[in-house]
Amino acid sequence: MTSLEPFGARLRRAMDERGPLCVGIDPHASLLADWGLADDVAGLERFSRTVVEALAGRVAVLKPQSAFFERFGSRGVAVLEKSVQEAREAGALVVMDAKRGDIGSTMAAYAEAFLRKDAPLFSDALTVSPYLGYGSLSPAVKLAEENGAGLFVLALTSNPEGGEVQHAVRADGRGVGATMLAHLAAENAGAEPLGSFGAVVGATLGDLSAYDLDINGPLLAPGIGAQGATPADLPGVFGAAVRNVVPNVSRGVLRHGPDVGALRAAAERFAEEIRTAVAGG
């Protein structure tokens, strides 16, 4: 099997060619209803296929949220597998949003599930939680490196509750979220044009100038649209690191379905606002 170019290099190129927007595939029950679909596997499949058809040839990244597929058991996971494969074939990079995190020996199995090139759910990158300790992720780092894949590590999440963990200060005076960013900067040191080990940093968080976001890796920024942040907020939140930001919008785009043209138009509006904000930032 031919090995893939490192994820960071593939992502940089996709961002340059298509713009940095990541659209989430989040088939909420309420969205299925809004689209006139039943809350069942057939509805899930139609929803996911429509998003892939509308956007996989256009946006840099699609991010399926695994929970919405797992909700339907093995048949939902089969839909997820198919969606990942179709999205990748159509040219999008796929970030699997499964937020895995466990002791190292179990983490190795999660990594096998998503990051080994011949796994049914192989994805270009996986979201992971470092809150069992950053070092517990090392089997995933290793497997990602071997397979040209990447990780997005939860550092400073978009939800208001995240602060009680991520803003906590360690005995040595360093913040917990800042510690995760420092681990990622070390992981990505020397990688060109961009490292493969990204951080998740919410677009909702306001001024982050107290944090060193210069990790030489991508910054996945959820929170735009339904959670209240806008593309215009990006330069203020990310400062100079805005050039490495992959802004995620899920419901803000998906609520425009099921019409393929309307989904494309919504994604294009966000993409244009992001271009304007980043160029001025």
Ligand SMILES: O=C(O)c1cc(=O)[nH]c(=O)n1[C@@H]1O[C@H](COP(=O)(O)O)[C@@H](O)[C@H]1O
């Ligand atoms: O890792 C993520 O993608 C993520 C991290 C985070 O801090 N906040 C966050 O909202 N997300 C995900 O990003 C998506 C945001 O969806 P919308 O609020 O609908 O745009 C959801 O799939 C969340 O699970």
